[in-house]
Amino acid sequence: MTDPFATHGIGHLSASSLNTYAAQPAAWAMSYLLKRRLPVGASAHRGSAIEAGVSAGLFEPEKPVDDCVAVALAEYDRLTALSGDPRREAQRKVVQDTVPVALAELRQYGRPTPPEEGQHQHRISKPLGEGLPDLVGYLDFYWQEHGLVLDLKTTERVPGQISSAHARQGCGYIVNTNNICRFAYASPKKIAVYQLEGVQDHWTHMQAIAQRLKRFLALSEDKQELIGLLVPDTDSFYWSDPAAEAARKEIYGM
């Protein structure tokens, strides 16, 4: 039997892809099967912007915090220049307030290990198992001397624990290595840095999702037939952007 992933032009998988399939298969099919990328809202751009500001502050430990905030705001303005998200201004304030909070904690870790020349992030690729594409991911920050991978999540309310979706993401970064992974959840008021535990269990779950995705794809070589098996949850945040909602109606008729 032919490889269902190859049949549908899927050369590799990512934590984001597998988590989307687990949470909202209809959104996965639109993004990864039909290659119609879902537009992201201001919240996602907020995360990218804060990461840019924090990155500037970590790699340049002497850089004034205000300058790091300016880096973040410039990146946010660039990313949202065409955004129709009504929360754009509110999220800009979150960017402004979160960068100092994150830097106050994360500068204690020292300067991260820079990625290879010409790269912006450390790239990892892990075999998910026989008959499955590799899992590819990019590390936010890596400290070689600590064997530590850190993923920065921005939020308006810091959670009390790592979510299972984030745990699956993090396990891919460090499985079969002696590294550890932490998630930093930063808000405008506080930050919590949690360490990922139970890596092998989460990796097993990740592999199971990939296997089930493979079986789904094997049902048909016809993408539209696969689309016809799925029902979008119209309340899901995946469809919160107006353009994503419009694309969902176009593809699923609901």
Added chain:
Amino acid sequence: MGLGLSYSSSETASSDFLPLVSYNAKAGRLKFSQRVEVNGRWEKQEEDVSFQQPVFIADMANIQVGWLFFKAGMAPVRSLVRIGQPLPPMPEGDFGVDERGNAAKPKQGFAMRVLDANRTVRDFSSNAAAVLSAIDALHTEYERRPGDAQDMLPVIQFAGATELKGKHGSNYSPNFQIVKWVPRPAELPGGPPSPTVSQSVAQAAPAPAAPLPPPTPQAAKPLPF
């Protein structure tokens, strides 16, 4: 600044007189309009092209973003910069009231030049959220254009509209799609933009070892699968 006064813009003055593409998000209609001379007077002539599903080449390399304000009877307010540049401050002034009685003010929007199938250069601008989302998605696709299309511009087709129900009634999101890539036509001068300065995270010096702070205790173990 009072009603009826427009703000300076980074655009050339000639763009104020280009034929227009306009999209009415409340009605889901795309219109082409131009000023024509009728018996010695300039009049606006509009054509609803929604059902023709027109195509046009979009100069996405030079798309401008910033603040726009449109109101019947007033000159449009435009304060725009090329995408990638820091946004200008929002123009201040008395813009009257909106349809809900609140103080009106400019909204973030875009403007770009397009070349229609009759080889007429038009100005397409909007500050409607539904249009912005659609253009944002197109621009993302433009940024990810294939390697052999790096110096090309997208041909965009208007393929109808999709109704979106919100708290202030229905709006219609335009369904734009890129149908092919073409070399930049002579009617849309201005080569590719200068590369965007991206935030580099790479630094030459290795990090001095710092003691690793302890993690925050979690409330519970990660959620089960």
